[in-house]
Amino acid sequence: MSGFLQPAEETPEARRLFDEDLAELGYVMNVTKLWAHQPDTMTGLFGLLRQCVEAGGLDLRTRGILVTACASALGDSYCSLAWGGKLAEAADARTASGVLRGDDDGLTPEERALADWARKVARDPNAIGQADVRALREAGFDDGRIFAITVFVALRIAFSTVNDALGARPDAALRTTAPQSVRDAVTFGRPIED
Structure with missing residues (x-):
């Protein structure tokens, strides 16, 4: 069982998603098991995200900042842990745990502007004004x-919302792959699975 739903039927499309996880991570992520109910939707969503990455010129560090700032603002533990670990690799664990806590001291001024933007989009997009865009x-x-950056964050919010609403818990592997300081910073959302 993945979250609140029963396991999806293992179609060829679902098997492809599982095989990709196994090749990259050595296990199938809980979110992949969940999205196996509509593998083409996940593929389409990630295709749109790739378009935003290209249009926005977003490298791994920048994506890590946007996703950890957005996910932590939403209270999404899964993406916060997974991407906090990726940001720790692209930067360092102190920077990643700082972004998760809303402390952007380890970021450049440009990166701080992005983290601030991602949090605003996640928390209250209707409160954003011209001054916020001017800051970017x-x-x-x-x-x-x-x-492109705004669409990227909005699509990440959609992904997180589906995962959180349907009860996907962070993978047990995140207990060892995410640095301790990242795990300590994630005091919200669903707990890591047993």
Whole structure:
């Protein structure tokens, strides 16, 4: 069982998702088991995310900042742990745990602007105004990149919302793959599975 749903039927499309996880991680993630109910939807969502990554010029560190800031603002433990670990690899554990706690001291001014933007989009997009967009422009982002970054964050919110609403718990492997400081910073959301 993955979250609150019964296991999905193992179709060829679902098997492909499982095989990708096994090849990359050595296990099948709980979110993959959940999205196996509609593998084409997951493939489509991640295709859209890849388009945003390319249009926004988002490297792994930048994606890590956007996802950890967004996920922690939402209270999503799964993506916070998974991407906090990725950000720790791309930067360091102190920076990753800081972003998860809302402390952006380890970031450049441009990265701080992105973390702040991701939190605003996640928490209250209707409260965003021209001054917030101007802050991104002043940090060096043109309107095309701002759009791509915003869509990236919004799609991550959609992914997290589905996972959280349907009870996906962070994978047990995150107990050892996410640094201790990252695990300590994630005091919200669902607990890591047993």
